Amino acid sequence: xxxxxxxxxxxxxxxxxxxxxxxxxxxxxxxxxxxxxxxxxxxxxxxxxxxxxxxxxxxxxxxxxxxxxxxxxxxxxxxxxxxxxxxxxxxxxxxxxxxxxxxxxxxxxxxxxxxxxxxxxxxxxxxxxxxxxxxxxxxxxxxxxxxxxxxxxxxxxxxxxxxxxxxxxxxxxxxxxxxxxxxxxxxxxxxxxxxxxxxxxxxxxxxxxxxxxxxxxxxxxxxxxxxxxxxxxxxxxxxxxx
Ligand code: SF4
Ligand code: FES
Numbered sequence: 001x002x003x004x005x006x007x008x009x010x011x012x013x014x015x016x017x018x019x020x021x022x023x024x025x026x027x028x029x030x031x032x033x034x035x036x037x038x039x040x041x042x043x044x045x046x047x048x049x050x051x052x053x054x055x056x057x058x059x060x061x062x063x064x065x066x067x068x069x070x071x072x073x074x075x076x077x078x079x080x081x082x083x084x085x086x087x088x089x090x091x092x093x094x095x096x097x098x099x100x101x102x103x104x105x106x107x108x109x110x111x112x113x114x115x116x117x118x119x120x121x122x123x124x125x126x127x128x129x130x131x132x133x134x135x136x137x138x139x140x141x142x143x144x145x146x147x148x149x150x151x152x153x154x155x156x157x158x159x160x161x162x163x164x165x166x167x168x169x170x171x172x173x174x175x176x177x178x179x180x181x182x183x184x185x186x187x188x189x190x191x192x193x194x195x196x197x198x199x200x201x202x203x204x205x206x207x208x209x210x211x212x213x214x215x216x217x218x219x220x221x222x223x224x225x226x227x228x229x230x231x232x233x234x235x236x237x238x239x240x241x242x
Pocket of ligand 1: 071153154155156157158159160161176177180215216217218219220
């Protein structure tokens with residue numbers, strides 16, 4: 001049997017460990033299959049480390065913080081995007097299939113090139129551009145902005161970009177993360193680029209992107225952002241006609 005199809009096994013000593021089979025997309029062809037054991041709190045990222053250290057040092061995947069804040073470890077887990085470090089293996093099941101994010105070039109195995117995602121994100125003009133008023137104010141403070149759901153800020157994991165059918169079918173669509181960022185900045189009174197931002201994104205505001213909210217590990221709601229952007233665009237259109 002070829003290297004990609006061979007099943008390799010590892011055991012952990014904890015009596016509460018459960019058997020899991022990890023199947024990993026390999027960019028040189030086929031899948032790596034590893035028979036492992038997962039304790040109650042073993043993450044999918046932990047399993048990847050075990051597979052790499054014990055069986056195949058050439059296995060490539062991304063990680064950094066291991067606590068769900070850097071966004072590096074996003075992959076497709078049994079067909080759905082998630083953070084490997086925040087996904088408990090037991091919650092996935094005894095068969096865990098890992099694939100790289102979609103709509104992005106694969107560098108190797110589970111690692112993708114995020115540059116297309118970041119380039120699309122740039123369409124939102126994602127940096128705050130202080131208004132002339134704020135630039136002259138001595139100590140501009142961050143205002144309390146309305147939330148777009150979730151547990152904090154976007155971590156640029158690209159899970160929404162991968163899950164999106166809109167990304168697949170609408171070339172140039174900037175993605176849910178870009179629209180969420182734009183909606184935040186449009187609610188920020190310090191920002192002086194509202195018109196440019198809404199102008200850049202208006203062509204995309206008719207599109208829905210339901211998969212984005214489903215997979216976002218921070219619980220950010222694309223539809224909330226989209227509703228805000230549509231309202232701002234409608235007001236801008238009405239003002240222009242007045
Ligand atoms: S909006 Fe959510 S899913 Fe999309 S990049 Fe940000 S954190 Fe990830
Ligand atoms: S390693 Fe940073 S979010 Fe998973």
